[in-house]
Amino acid sequence: MRRTTVLRAGLSAALLLSTVAAGLTTQASAAPSPTVSEAPASDALITAMQRDLGLSKTQATARLKAETKARGVDRAARRAAGSSYAGSWFEAKNGKLAVAVTDPADRDAVEATGARVTLVEHSGRQLDATLKRLDKLDAPAGVSSWHVDPRSNSVVVGVVTSQKDDNDVQAFLHRAREAGPVTVRETRQSPRTFAAGTVGGDPYYTGNVRCSIGFSVYGGFVTAGHCGQAGAGVSGWDRSYIGNFQGSSFPDNDYAWVNVGSGWWTVPVVLGWGTVSDQLVRGSGEAPVGASICRSGSTSHWHCGTVLAKNETVNYSQGAVRQMTKTSVCAEPGDSGGSFISGDQAQGVTSGGWGNCSSGGETWYQPVNEILNRYGLTLHTA
Template sequence: MRKSPQFKALGGIALSVGLIAAATSGVAADTAPAAAPEQLDAMQRDLGLTESQANKLLKDESKARSLENELRGDLGSDFGGAVFDAKSGELTVSVTDAEAAETVEDAGAEAEVVTHGEDALDKVVKKLNADAEEAGSGVTGWYADVEADNVVMTVEKGSAKAGKAFLADAGVDKAAVKVKESSEKPKTFADIVGGDAYYINGSSRCSVGFAVTTGFVTAGHCGSSGASASGANGGSGTFQGSEFPGSDMGYVGATSNWNPTPRVNNYSGGTVAVNGSSQAAVGSSICRSGSTTGWHCGTIEARNQTVRYPQGTVYGLTRTSVCAEPGDSGGSFISGNQAQGVTSGGSGNCSSGGTTYYQEVNPILQRWNLSLV
C-alpha cells in the first residue's frame, strides 16, 4: 500500500482559547471547504506546505472522504480499510477479495488486496480490549493500522516481552500484531492553570469541543456528571453526561447566556466554520484547537486506538501526529470543515512534537442524542 507522508508537527505560537464549533448531527453532505486564512496559515506552519498546496490538500481530502463513504457501502464485507496519500492526493482502498479490486478502481481509487482487513483487525483490537486490565504496566496501548494491515501494540522501552506475553494470554493471532517499543507515555491533558477556556467546578481547565443545540461536547475526563462548567466570557453550564475511562466523552448543558455557534477558534483572531461531521480518511490532515497551545495541525495516523492512561483504559480513540499540552483536553479536532473529535490525551508537547489521541465526535452525539448546531 502506498505510504502516506507523516507531516512533522512543529512548535508553533500558543494563542488563546477557542470556544465552540458545530455542524449538523450525524454525517452531513461533505463539500470542498473554503478554508479560512488562519487555517491555511496553521497548515502551512505545521505541515510544511505552501498556500496552494494546503488548498489542494483540503480539496483532495474532501473528495477522498466522499469516495471512501461510497466504497464502504458498495463493497460491504470486502471493504478492508482506506488510507489517503497526501502527496499524490489519491485514496487507496484495501479489499479482502481480489475480485472487489475492480470496483475500487472503477470508482477512481487505488486497490490493495490484504490478508486481514479492517474488520478482522478491529476484532483483534476488541479481543485485546476485553483483557486490557491484564496487560503489563509496560504496555501503553494498541491500534488497528489499516495501511500495514496489522494491529500495532505499543510498549515502553524494554517491555516487548510483556507485550508478547499479553498477546499469548489474550489468545489473538500473533501474525496480525506487531509489538513496537516506544518512548510515548500517554496522559490526559486536563490541568489546573489559568487562561481562557472553560473551568470545571471553578478550578481545573479544559477546552470546549463542538457546540450542540443545548451546549457543547468535550472530553469525559474533564468533569464528572453534575460538575459545573464556566466560560471565561461568563457562560455557565453543567456536565449532563460524562464517560471516562472506557470512552472519553462528555456533554455540558449550557444556560441561555452561553450561546452555541458553529465555529472553532483558530487562535488568530478568527474562527473556522464547521459544516458537518463526515469522518476523514486515515492519512488526512487534521487541525486541533485548544486553550493552552492554540491551533496546531498534523495527520490522522490510525483509528481504533486503545490507550492505557494512568486513570484507566480508553478504547476506540483516533491517533494523530498533532501536538497538545495540559489544558487542551476536550478541544476541537477538525479536518477541512468537518468536525472529527475532541482531544483526549497523548504524549510529548508543542515544542518537541508528540502524539495526541481524540475521541470521535459522532459517538458522542449518538450517546446523548445530540445535534451539532
C-alpha cells in the same frame, strides 16, 4: 459561549453573517453531516497547515480539496468492497484514497469509485475481531495503545521503548500475537490526559480542573469525559456559571456534554484563540487516515498534523479508552476537550497524548459523531 474579547465576538458574528448571506443551512439532526463543502479554506487554516505540515500555500489548498473528494470516495468504496473491505487511508503524495480488499474479484468495482486498491490477507472484520480480543486483556503501563492499521493489515500494539523488555509487557505481547495478526511499534512515552489545574486563559472550569470546549451542539457543547463527572458544575473563562455536565464517560470512553445557559450561547465556530481566525463548522464528515487535521485548545492554541490511526485503544493510567483516533498533532495540559477539525468538518474532542508543542508528540481524540449519537445531540453548524 462568551468571548474573551469584543474582537473575537465580532469575528464570530461576521463569520455567521457571511454564512447566512451565502444561503447555507443549519443541520437539523444528529446524523453525520455532508462531507462536501463549496466554501474555500480560510487563510488561517492554510497558514497553519503550511507551518505544521511543511506545505506551500498551493500544496495545502490542493490537499484540502483532495481530502474532501476522498471522504466521498471512502463511502462508495466501502459499499463496493462489501465483506472484502479491510480499511482505507488517504495518500498525500498522490492525493488519492487507498483501499485494502481481500478478494481480487472486488478490485474493479472498488477502483471504479476512484480509489487505489491493494490486496491484503485479513479482512476488516478479522482485524476488528483481533482488536476486541486484545481489549479483553489487562495491559501493563508499558503498553501504550493498540489499533487496527489497514496499511500493515494488522493490529498495531504500541510499546514504550524504555519498557519494551519488561516481563509484563512481553507477556501481553505473547497473548496479543495469539489473538491474531499483530505488529509491535515502539513509542517514546506513555499517553496521559490533557486536563490541567486552574490557570488563566480562555477555558472552562470544573472544580480545580481546566479544559477546553469542543464543539457547540444545540443546548450546549461537547468535550472530554475526564474533565468532569455527570452533574458537576461548569464555569467559563470569567468564572461565571455556564451549566452542568449532563453526561460523562471515562475511562472506556472519553466524552461528555455540558448544557449552556445563564447568558451563555453557542455558535458553530472553532476559536483560533488569537493565533488564527475563528473557523466555521459546517458538518462532521469523517476524515480518513492520512488526512490533514488541526486542533484548537486553550493552552497551545492552534496546531495541525495528520490522522495516524482510527479505532485505537489507549491505555491511560486511569484505564483503557476505546475507539479513539490518533494524530500527529501536539497538545498540552488544558487542551483536553478541545476541537479537532479537518477543513470545515468537526472530527472529535481532544482526549490525551504524549509530548508537547515544543518537542512534538501525538494526540488522540474521541470522534464527535460517536458523542452526538450517544447523547442524541445535534451539532451546531453554519
